[in-house]
Amino acid sequence: MLRSLTRSKAGFAGFIVFALMILVAVVGPFFTPSHLSTDLNAVYLPPSTGHPLGTDSEGRDIAIQMINGGRAVILVGVLAAAISTLIAIVFGALAAYLGGWVDSLIVSVTDIVLTVPQIVLLAVLASLYKLDSPWVLAAILGGFAWPYLLRSVRAQVFSLKEREYVEAAQLLDLGTGWIVGREILPNMATFIMMNFVVTMTNAIYALVGLYFLGLAPIVDDNWGAMLNKAWTRGAIFFSDSLFYVLAPVIAISVLQLSLVTMTRSFEEILNPRLRES
Amino acid sequence: MAILKRYAVRRVLKALLTVYLVATGTFFLVRMLPGNPVEVYINTQMSQYGVSYAEASSQAAGLFSFNPNEPLIQQYGDFLAGLVRGDLGESLLAPGTSVLDIVFEYLPWTLFSVGLGVLISFALGITLGMLMAYWRESWLDHALSLIGSLLQSVPNYLLAMLVVVFFGVQLEILPIADMRGAYSPGVTPNLSFDFLSDVMYHAGLPITIYVLTTIGGWMLVMKSSTVETLGEDYVTVARARGLTDGRIRSAYVGRNAVLPLVPQLAITLGFVVGGSILVEQVFQYQGIGYLLFQSVQRRDYPVLQGILLVVTIAVVAANLIADLLYGRLDPRVRLNGEE
Numbered sequence: 001m002l003r004s005l006t007r008s009k010a011g012f013a014g015f016i017v018f019a020l021m022i023l024v025a026v027v028g029p030f031f032t033p034s035h036l037s038t039d040l041n042a043v044y045l046p047p048s049t050g051h052p053l054g055t056d057s058e059g060r061d062i063a064i065q066m067i068n069g070g071r072a073v074i075l076v077g078v079l080a081a082a083i084s085t086l087i088a089i090v091f092g093a094l095a096a097y098l099g100g101w102v103d104s105l106i107v108s109v110t111d112i113v114l115t116v117p118q119i120v121l122l123a124v125l126a127s128l129y130k131l132d133s134p135w136v137l138a139a140i141l142g143g144f145a146w147p148y149l150l151r152s153v154r155a156q157v158f159s160l161k162e163r164e165y166v167e168a169a170q171l172l173d174l175g176t177g178w179i180v181g182r183e184i185l186p187n188m189a190t191f192i193m194m195n196f197v198v199t200m201t202n203a204i205y206a207l208v209g210l211y212f213l214g215l216a217p218i219v220d221d222n223w224g225a226m227l228n229k230a231w232t233r234g235a236i237f238f239s240d241s242l243f244y245v246l247a248p249v250i251a252i253s254v255l256q257l258s259l260v261t262m263t264r265s266f267e268e269i270l271n272p273r274l275r276e277s
Numbered sequence: 278m279a280i281l282k283r284y285a286v287r288r289v290l291k292a293l294l295t296v297y298l299v300a301t302g303t304f305f306l307v308r309m310l311p312g313n314p315v316e317v318y319i320n321t322q323m324s325q326y327g328v329s330y331a332e333a334s335s336q337a338a339g340l341f342s343f344n345p346n347e348p349l350i351q352q353y354g355d356f357l358a359g360l361v362r363g364d365l366g367e368s369l370l371a372p373g374t375s376v377l378d379i380v381f382e383y384l385p386w387t388l389f390s391v392g393l394g395v396l397i398s399f400a401l402g403i404t405l406g407m408l409m410a411y412w413r414e415s416w417l418d419h420a421l422s423l424i425g426s427l428l429q430s431v432p433n434y435l436l437a438m439l440v441v442v443f444f445g446v447q448l449e450i451l452p453i454a455d456m457r458g459a460y461s462p463g464v465t466p467n468l469s470f471d472f473l474s475d476v477m478y479h480a481g482l483p484i485t486i487y488v489l490t491t492i493g494g495w496m497l498v499m500k501s502s503t504v505e506t507l508g509e510d511y512v513t514v515a516r517a518r519g520l521t522d523g524r525i526r527s528a529y530v531g532r533n534a535v536l537p538l539v540p541q542l543a544i545t546l547g548f549v550v551g552g553s554i555l556v557e558q559v560f561q562y563q564g565i566g567y568l569l570f571q572s573v574q575r576r577d578y579p580v581l582q583g584i585l586l587v588v589t590i591a592v593v594a595a596n597l598i599a600d601l602l603y604g605r606l607d608p609r610v611r612l613n614g615e616e
Contacts, residue, residue, distance in 0.1 A: 010426075108291075108294070111291065111295070112294070112295045112298055112299075114544075115295055115547065115589070115592055115593050115596050116295075116299055116589055116592075117547050117548075117550055117551040117585075117588050117589060117592050118548075118551055119551035119552060119554055119555070120550075120551050120554065120569065120584065120585055120588050120589075121585060123554060123569055123570075123573055124303070124306075124573075124581050124582075124584075124585050125306075126573070127573045127576065127578075127581065128306060201430075205432045208432065208435075209432070209434060209552075209554075209555045212434060212555060212558075213554070213555065213558060213570060213573070215573060227435075227438075231438065242442070245438065245442055246442075249435045249438060249439060252432065252435060253430060253431045253432070253435060256430040256431065256432065257426065257427065257430035257431075259430075260426055260429055260430045261426060264426065264497075267501070
C-alpha cells in the first residue's frame with residue numbers, strides 16, 4: 001500500500017502532508033495550554049512574535065487554537081470513513097453473496113440513500129439532535145456515506161465470485177466470511193483505501209459546513225468552530241485579524257488537498273493508463 | 278420500444294418510492310423523538326401563554342397539519358393524504374402561510390443558479406478534459422491537472438468566504454452588500470432585459486463558485502474517460518480506415534467518453550444543491566439554502582420538513598431524467614435493467 005503511494009510524486013507529497021497534519025494534531029496539544037483564558041485587552045491583535053497569527057475576538061492566541069483544533073476535525077473524518085467503509089463492505093458482500101431478496105433490498109436502500117441530499121438531511125438532523133460528541137457526528141456523517149463503496153464492493157464480489165480461486169475456496173468448503181476476508185477484500189484493498197480517503201474528504205466538508213452554519217454545537221476550538229466565530233464576529237472586516245479567517249480556511253483546504261492527491265495516486269494504480277510514464 | 282417503456286416505468290416507480298420513504302422518514306423523525314417539536318410547541322404554548330393542553334394540541338394539529346391525540350397510524354394517513362394534495366402544513370412562524378408557498382418562493386433561485394453553474398462547469402470541464410487527454414504529458418495537461426486538483430479540494434463555501442474576504446471586504450472590488458439577495462429591492466420580476474441582468478448580477482457569485490469548485494472534477498474524470506476511450510479498438514480501427522481526426526474526435530472518442538459522465542451529472546446536481554446551503558449563506562443569496570438556514574435557526578419544523586421533501590423530489594427528478602436519458606443514449610443500460 002505504501003509502496004503504491006510512493007510511486008506517484010503528488011500522491012506521496014499528499015501523504016506526507018497528511019501525516020504531518022495528523023502528527024501536529026495528535027502531539028501538538030500536549031505542548032500547548034489546553035485552556036486559553038480571555039484577555040479583553042488583546043482583542044484582534046495583529047500577528048506578532050508573541051502571537052504569530054494574532055488573537056481572536058476574546059484576545060486568545062490563534063496559532064495555539066490552530067494546533068489544538070485539528071484533532072476534532074480529523075478524528076471525526078476518520079471515524080466517519082471507518083463506519084461508512086464497514087457498512088459498505090459488510091452489506092455489499094452480503095448482497096452479492098446471498099443474492100435474491102436480500103440483494104434487491106440492499107440495492108434499493110442504497111439507491112435511496114444515494115439520492116437524498118445529504119447536507120440538507122444533516123442540517124435537519126442537526127436541528128433535532130444535539131450533535132455534541134464526535135461519535136454521534138461521525139455516526140451521522142458516516143451513516144449516509146456508504147452507498148458508492150457498497151455498490152462497488154457488491155459488483156466486485158459478484159464478478160470475483162466466478163473466479164477460479166474463489167470457486168476453489170468454495171470447493172474446499174471455506175466459509176463465506178473467510179472467502180470475502182481472505183480472497184476478495186485483498187484484491188480490492190487499493191480501491192477500498194481510495195474510497196476511505198474520499199469519504200474522509202466528504203465527511204470533513206460536511207462537518208466543517210455544519211460548524212460554519214452553527215448547526216453543530218461549538219464546544220471547543222476546532223477549525224470549524226473557529227471559522228464560525230471568525231465569520232459571525234466580524235473578524236473579516238479587520239485586516240489585523242485576517243488570519244483568524246485565513247488560518248482555518250487554509251488548514252482545511254490543505255487537509256482536503258492532501259487527501260485528494262492521495263486519492264489521485266490510488267486512481268493511477270487502479271487505472272494504469274493514467275500513470276505518469 | 279416496449280423495453281424502453283418497461284425500463285422507464287421501473288425507474289419512475291423507484292423514484293416515487295424514494296420520495297415516499299423520505300416523506301415517511303421525516304414524518305417519524307419529527308413526531309417520534311422524545312422532546313419532538315410538536316411536544317415542544319405544545320409545552321411552550323402551555324407555559325408561555327397559559328393555554329390548556331387541549332387548546333395547545335389543537336393549535337399544534339393545525340400547524341403541523343395533524344392531530345397529536347389521534348393514533349399514530351391515523352396521523353400518518355392524514356399526513357400522506359395531505360402530501361398527495363400538496364398540503365405540507367403551515368409555517369410555525371408565519372401562521373397562515375403554507376409551507377409549499379414559502380418553499381416555492383425560494384426554490385427557483387437555487388435551481389436556477391445551481392443548474393446554470395453545473396451546466397457551464399460540465400461543458401467547460403469536458404472540453405478541457407478532452408484537451409488534457411489529447412495533449413497528455415504536455416505543460417497544458419500538468420497545469421490543468423494541478424489547477425483542477427486545487428479547485429476540487431477547496432470546499433465551495435470556503436472559496437466563497439475567500440472571495441468575500443478578499444474581493445469584497447479587503448480590496449473592495451466587489452460590492453458584496455449590494456449583491457446579496459436574489460434580485461435588487463424595488464425591481465419587479467418580469468422578463469425584461471433589466472430584470473434578467475439584475476438577476477445575473479446577484480446570482481453571478483454563487484454561479485462562479487459552483488463552476489470553479491466542480492470544474493476540476495469534470496476535467497479529471499473526462500481526461501481519464503477519454504484516455505480510456507482512445508485505447509479502444511474501434512478508435513484504432515477508425516484511424517486505420519483513414520477517417521479525419523476531427524471526425525474521430527467527435528463521433529468516436531467524444532461521444533463515448535462523455536457517456537459515463539452523464540449519470541454523474543445528476544449526482545453532482547444533487548450534491549451542489551446540498552452544498553448551496555453553505556454557499557448561499559455566505560453570499561446571502563436567497564435560495565432554498567438560505568431558507569433552510571433561517572428555518573433551522575427559528576426551529577420552523579414544518580418548513581424544514583417541506584424543504585427536505587421538495588429538495589429530495591428535485592434531486593430524485595434530476596436523477597430520473599439523467600437515468601432515462603442515459604438509457605436512451607446507451608442501450609446496454611436498459612437491457613441490464615431488464616434482467
